[in-house]
Amino acid sequence: MTGPSRAAPSGSSGPPAATGPAATDPAGATGQRSGRGGFVPGADGSVPPAPGDIALPVAGRKLWTGPDGAFPRIGDLPTGLPRVPVGTLDGVPAWAVEVPDAEELPGHWRSWRALAAELPEPLATLAGRALAVVTWRRTHRWCGACRTELADVPGETARRCPGCDLYVPLPLSAAVLVAITRPRPGGPDELLLVRHAYGPTGLWALVAGFVEAGESLEAAAHREVGEEVGLAITDPTYFGSQPWAMSGPGTLLAGFTATAADPAAEPVVDGKELTEARWFPLDALPAELPPAYSISRWLIDAVAAGR
Ligand SMILES: [Zn+2]
Structure with a gap:
């Protein structure tokens, strides 16, 4: 990790979801799923919002949904709130609506984490973009x-x-996650999982961290694994990516699989960022894993399935 203000890009936060489209869909690892139509990010505001356009109200770090759990339409909201184009969903324009004070719109304000656990894709990704764009605008008002x-x-x-x-x-901030395995004679391979000192400390997650300027994704994977658990890895292999709305605007997670360079080496944690690191046999993973909508979980499930 490169800064205390950018915590936990690992998908290790939040309650595990019971179900989710990404959990059983390897294509989920490709993130945008543009091949299915769905959500296309954009910023075309040349045509004003129409009453039937999709609205994503954002206040602070929360998003608002109607009583049915769905996002409202522009015509459902008070006029006069700033509206920012964020793309299209099945061809329908979608707008983030900046709500200065959540009390202006009573009711269902929820975190992106809570929404992502419930909403099917591509709605979770759309909500994440709305949150990212509004947060970025609020924090980039003046010329630096x-x-x-x-x-x-x-x-x-x-x-x-x-x-x-x-x-x-x-700007996009790239972060890497690494699913490290090692072979075990006479048994299934083992996967390295870690527990963080912050966030939901009971979850077993993957080694993760932000990419430094001037660093490749692969180099970041090697460096983060070395820094966080003191291990060397071989052949970090790209798995997929996911935009991640919980770690500041523009965070993009890139998942890798890798093998421990020395199968006999044991992880060492510093006790500050990580409290624990342990090898688990792939057929006996712990129950406390990252939520089903996170690339952390897609990686773990894919490795456990032998893909
Ligand atoms: Zn200037």
């Missing part, structure tokens, strides 16, 4: 170079400074 108020760039998730022309896109 000359302090002028930034202006939106039409058609892009970006702002520009009218004073010095600085271009400010929503």
